[in-house]
Amino acid sequence: MNAERVHLAVGDSAAGMLNALRRDGLLDGEVLPFIEDLSAGPLLDADAIDQGLRLAWHQQLLQAQPWLPEYEDDWLRRHQAGRKALLRLLERPRPLTVWQGRNAGDRLALALLAEQLPADCPLTVCAAPEPVWQAGDEMAEWSMAMLPLERLADCQRRERPLAAGERQALASQWRRWREHGQGLRRLQDDDVVEAPLDRYDALLLELSGEQPRAVSRLVGDALVHIREALLSSDILFWRVQQLLRAGRLRADTTAGGGSSPFIRAGG
DSSP states (O other), X not given: OOOOOEEEEESHHHHHHHHHHHHTTSOOSEEEEEOOOTTBSOXXXXXXXXXXXXXXXXXXXXXXXTTOHHHHHHHHHHHHHHHHHHXXXXXXXXXXXXXXXXXXXXXXXXXXXXXXXXXXXXXXXXXXXXXXXXXXXOOSOBOGGGSOHHHHHGGGGGOEEOOHHHHHHHHHHHHHHHHHOOSEEEEETTEEEEEOTTTTHHHXXXXXXXXXXXXXXXXXXXXXXXXXXXXXHHHHHHHHHHHHHTTSEEESSOOBTTBOOEEEEOO
């Protein structure tokens, strides 16, 4: 087994911070971004080599922002590169450190790896501490990318190996969610729980009004109100699209030509 350690983080932002530590000589080994948010959508083939259901899920999210045509191609390119790198790691395992924020997506990524990696592959976890919040900004979930780089550099002393029993429990957790996961997942009392995909539709409708407003502003305002989960804006753009199709919201301009729509209450 190649002894060079691999450091894995969920998302480009978190992996970018690890690469910054590596450039500064504060981190040894290779950095691998895990371009997959397992906190939402169907999981049945999320760990398969050839994804069908999961890729279709991502594409419907990406296509909900047609005013950004390059966004889908860029995401698919990064996703494919990340999956190829992960497949190489699974084929030729090396010591792996999984960097974790406190959120369901990071937890499920760790569970997936615990299920797929051979038992003799060293697996450690490095848990990021809670960010220092400004009053009123507290969130139940957070990403390691929300920490300043100097705090992240100090996190390595929090690294710990996963015991065999803990790895087995995580692997079992992944198998359960792979079979049953469909909606929006978040951590609640340190357990992963799931809500329907339309959980935040009522909030989007409440924040929309009779006066047209940019869809990006509507989504941004909704994210400010959501404190229970670390939610991707892609989910909310997609839910706006579904509400438009159902006639519960109305678009005053048509998306396309580089312009995002303005949204107001339907009816």
